[in-house]
Amino acid sequence: MDCLFCKIASGAIPVEHLYEDERVLAFPDINPQAPTHVLVIPKQHISSHAEAAAADTDLLGHLLWAVGEVARAKKLDGGYRLVINTGPDGGQTVDHLHIHLLGGRAMHWPPG
Ligand code: AMP
Ligand code: ZN
Numbered sequence: 033m034d035c036l037f038c039k040i041a042s043g044a045i046p047v048e049h050l051y052e053d054e055r056v057l058a059f060p061d062i063n064p065q066a067p068t069h070v071l072v073i074p075k076q077h078i079s080s081h082a083e084a085a086a087a088d089t090d091l092l093g094h095l096l097w098a099v100g101e102v103a104r105a106k107k108l109d110g111g112y113r114l115v116i117n118t119g120p121d122g123g124q125t126v127d128h129l130h131i132h133l134l135g136g137r138a139m140h141w142p143p144g
Pocket of ligand 1: 036060062063117123124125
């Protein structure tokens with residue numbers, strides 16, 4: 033499958049590993065939108081949040097926890113924002129589930 037984030041997960045495309053275990057990987061976003069902008073992905077290919085299945089709930093919980101590990105390591109004590117863009121209306125551009133971790137500045141609401 034020609035999936036950018038599967039290639040990153042497999043190591044075929046090298047990135048800085050900010051957190052990694054057997055199920056998930058965190059790496060810097062190539063086009064950061066905040067002082068801290070990290071992507072956290074499951075190594076298993078799930079094309080979007082909308083495609084996550086009941087069988088994936090343990091993985092999804094682990095993914096959410098792993099984002100917290102990165103936030104703690106980055107000392108985002110003032111808080112942070114998590115974003116999961118989903119589908120065309122959600123602004124998703126890479127069809128492999130990922131959580132954006134944004135921090136290091138105050139976020140705006142509502143988002144664009
Ligand atoms: P989304 O628009 O939610 O699908 O997010 C995709 C994100 O992937 C964007 O923020 C891009 O900047 C980021 N991105 C694309 N290619 C790479 C790459 N090679 N390494 C790291 N981040 C990337
Ligand atoms: Zn993939």
